[in-house]
Amino acid sequence: MTEVSVAKEDMAATGELVVLKSVNKHFGALHVLQDIDLTIARGEVVVVIGPSGSGKSTLCRAINRLETIDSGAIAIDGKPLPAEGKALAKLRADVGMVFQSFNLFAHKTVLENVMLGQIKVRKADKKKAEEKARSLLDRVGVGNQADKYPAQLSGGQQQRVAIARALAMDPKVMLFDEPTSALDPEMINEVLEVMQQLARDGMTMIVVTHEMGFARSAANRVVFMADGKIVEEAVPDQFFSNPRSDRAKDFLSKILHH
Amino acid sequence: MFDFLSDYNNPTLLGAFWMTVKLTVISGLGSLIWGTLLAAMRVSPVPLMRGFGTAYVNIVRNIPLTVIIIFTSLGLADVFGVTMGASDFQVRGFRLAILGLVAYTAAFVCEAIRSGINTVPLGQAEAARAIGLTFSQTLRLIILPQAFRAVIGPLANVLIALTKNTTVAAAIGVAEAAYLMKGMIEKEAQVLLIGAVFAFGFVVLTLPTGLLLGWLSKRLAVKR
Numbered sequence: 368m369t370e371v372s373v374a375k376e377d378m379a380a381t382g383e384l385v386v387l388k389s390v391n392k393h394f395g396a397l398h399v400l401q402d403i404d405l406t407i408a409r410g411e412v413v414v415v416i417g418p419s420g421s422g423k424s425t426l427c428r429a430i431n432r433l434e435t436i437d438s439g440a441i442a443i444d445g446k447p448l449p450a451e452g453k454a455l456a457k458l459r460a461d462v463g464m465v466f467q468s469f470n471l472f473a474h475k476t477v478l479e480n481v482m483l484g485q486i487k488v489r490k491a492d493k494k495k496a497e498e499k500a501r502s503l504l505d506r507v508g509v510g511n512q513a514d515k516y517p518a519q520l521s522g523g524q525q526q527r528v529a530i531a532r533a534l535a536m537d538p539k540v541m542l543f544d545e546p547t548s549a550l551d552p553e554m555i556n557e558v559l560e561v562m563q564q565l566a567r568d569g570m571t572m573i574v575v576t577h578e579m580g581f582a583r584s585a586a587n588r589v590v591f592m593a594d595g596k597i598v599e600e601a602v603p604d605q606f607f608s609n610p611r612s613d614r615a616k617d618f619l620s621k622i623l624h625h
Numbered sequence: 626m627f628d629f630l631s632d633y634n635n636p637t638l639l640g641a642f643w644m645t646v647k648l649t650v651i652s653g654l655g656s657l658i659w660g661t662l663l664a665a666m667r668v669s670p671v672p673l674m675r676g677f678g679t680a681y682v683n684i685v686r687n688i689p690l691t692v693i694i695i696f697t698s699l700g701l702a703d704v705f706g707v708t709m710g711a712s713d714f715q716v717r718g719f720r721l722a723i724l725g726l727v728a729y730t731a732a733f734v735c736e737a738i739r740s741g742i743n744t745v746p747l748g749q750a751e752a753a754r755a756i757g758l759t760f761s762q763t764l765r766l767i768i769l770p771q772a773f774r775a776v777i778g779p780l781a782n783v784l785i786a787l788t789k790n791t792t793v794a795a796a797i798g799v800a801e802a803a804y805l806m807k808g809m810i811e812k813e814a815q816v817l818l819i820g821a822v823f824a825f826g827f828v829v830l831t832l833p834t835g836l837l838l839g840w841l842s843k844r845l846a847v848k849r
Binding site for chain 2: 431433451452453456457458459460461462463464466468469470471472473474483484487488516518519529532533536
């Protein structure tokens with residue numbers, strides 16, 4: 368895993384793909400992001416964990432500006448996030464996003480869901496877009512569902528389509544906002560397997576999740592958040608076996624011993 | 626018993642209802658387009674457009690249609706000389722009536738569509754923005770198609786109301802059904818019969834509209 372990221376860093380002009388500098392955000396009186404500094408290198412897989420309400424989803428959504436920030440700076444591939452308009456849309460096309468509630472376009476078929484962005488944003492022609500959509504759907508294992516509507520699919524299948532839809536844009540980085548939290552237990556693995564494959568293929572990923580197994584096996588780095596702050600950052604082995612902060616020890620003791 | 630009906634030929638009974646249909650269809654399409662644009666303004670991120678949409682809806686829907694229609698003729702045409710390119714009085718009245726009906730009905734179409742927009746989960750717009758669609762693409766490709774399907778029922782109500790509202794055009798001399806009815810009532814003795822004929826005529830127009838759109842609304846409903 369480390370080799371992959373090192374190799375990628377050599378190719379790129381700079382290894383830093385996503386940079387957050389002293390980012391602050393309030394929801395009313397709640398200071399949900401407090402002086403967040405975080406740098407994600409090209410090809411790196413970062414898993415963000417922490418208790419509910421710790422700000423990890425907000426952090427994830429702020430990276431493609433689905434949430435605005437009050438102060439600080441976020442840059443992707445060296446470019447600061449534009450505030451509004453076409454420039455922002457263009458940047459978002461380079462940042463794949465997978466939501467907890469899938470959010471597939473309910474009035475379009477699975478195939479159309481994966482083709483839409485290619486045609487309307489990347490201006491690809493229809494035939495090429497369809498070819499690419501079908502191959503991506505095959506890659507995530509739902510190729511035979513292409514002509515169905517999202518509501519006809521299981522949660523796990525819908526989430527894999529959502530991943531294909533994001534991949535169709537050839538994103539530089541993929542954001543996952545609790546991608547398995549709305550799934551039935553038996554469907555979680557089929558989604559995690561797709562994500563692990565992506566990680567092995569060298570995709571830069573920021574994953575907010577409660578799946579500690581995924582964090583152990585696929586992450587280069589674990590970021591532990593609590594109360595709007597990044598409390599601890601470490602490689603997974605070190606974080607899970609030997610957490611430094613009391614907050615992380617407390618959190619892990621609550622979720623790991625079952 | 627119905628002999629008197631054939632005595633009228635300017636307009637004939639069918640001709641008068643055909644005028645009603647023309648008013649309804651053209652105003653219906655016009656108010657669908659203008660109402661959609663108004664709804665887009667009301668959800669747009671530009672404060673000026675939002676303000677315009679809100680002000681328009683709240684002013685126009687609270688003015689009686691009769692006032693609007695008479696204003697188009699006495700105000701727009703006679704005072705300001707807006708005759709919409711027509712020299713003939715009948716044609717002028719027809720076009721002004723459509724203008725008034727569109728202006729009025731669009732306010733209701735706008736509110737129906739806006740309530741439809743509110744039925745589309747926020748996540749749909751977020752997912753659209755996340756793949757790089759612009760605001761207008763998100764609205765056109767993702768939000769409005771789902772919103773429309775959710776409000777076919779309410780839009781059917783608006784269309785039925787519009788069909789009946791076209792009778793107000795009689796006030797500025799458009800020879801549609803209510804105009805003919807008024808003429809008949811003045812000259813004939815069978816007032817109840819005349820009333821029944823025109824009531825039946827409108828039911829014939831609106832009942833299938835309601836049934837068809839009710840069926841469509843079930844068929845096109847977005848499954849979530």
